[in-house]
Amino acid sequence: MRRAAAWIVGVGCVVAAGAVAAATPGPDAVEGPFLIRGVVGEAVTARNLVVTVEDAAFTGRLTSKDWTVGGNWLVVDLSAAAITTEVDAGLQLITLLVGGREFIASEQPPTSLVGERLRLGVDTIGAVAFELPADVDGGHAELRLTDRYSTPYLDDVIVVPLDLDDVAHEDEIEIDRPELEGMP
Structure with a gap:
């Protein structure tokens, strides 16, 4: 027993x-990070960021002043502002997760919103671009944005889902220099 x-x-x-x-x-x-989920067209608030993803489009030709490149690009229009401080406020790391693969927003376009300094309470309007492989032209994706230079630990990450099957395809997209909302 x-x-x-x-x-x-x-x-x-x-x-x-x-x-x-x-x-x-x-x-x-x-x-790991705290994922703050939102949707396209609505403001999403994190610790020191408020971001609104406005629109997205695929293009085969990306341009800005005195700069042009071809390829398979996804361009995302958005606005962002700092909430508590302007010190180190900016969209430093923007990634796109598609089918288990992660892509980082390109720093190639000289007028991209990547790294642009954000103002306290005033939206900065601009665009970011992702250079994607030719086989990425649809499916579901997640746009992730943070004000950290690397993947944040114990900090907020804004997550906005994108249905790439519904995204427009344009022959050419010009990325304008980021501008402050309401400023000429």
Whole structure:
């Protein structure tokens, strides 16, 4: 009888250890970012950012003043502002997740909103562009924006889903220099 009790206690300990291991959060859950979800056309507020994704379009030719490039580009129009401070306020890391792949917003267009300094309470209006492989022209995607230079730990990340099947295709898109809302 004692032997059976020892086996039952042993099996119970193994089951309890498995339950504890399964319930323990992984490193992403402990140190990962806080995802603040929103939708296209509505303002999404994070710790020091408020961002509104306005529109998106695919193009085969991307231009800005004195600059042109071909390829498969996704251009996202948005507006952003700082909430609490202008110190280090900017969209430093903007990524697009498509089908398990992650793409970083290009710094090639000289008029991109990437890294643009944001003002407190005044929207900066502009665009970001993603150079994508030729096979990425539809599906579901997530646009992720943060004011950190690298993937933030224990900080907010704004997430806006995009249905790439509904995105317009244009022959050419010109990215204008970012401008402050209401300013000429």
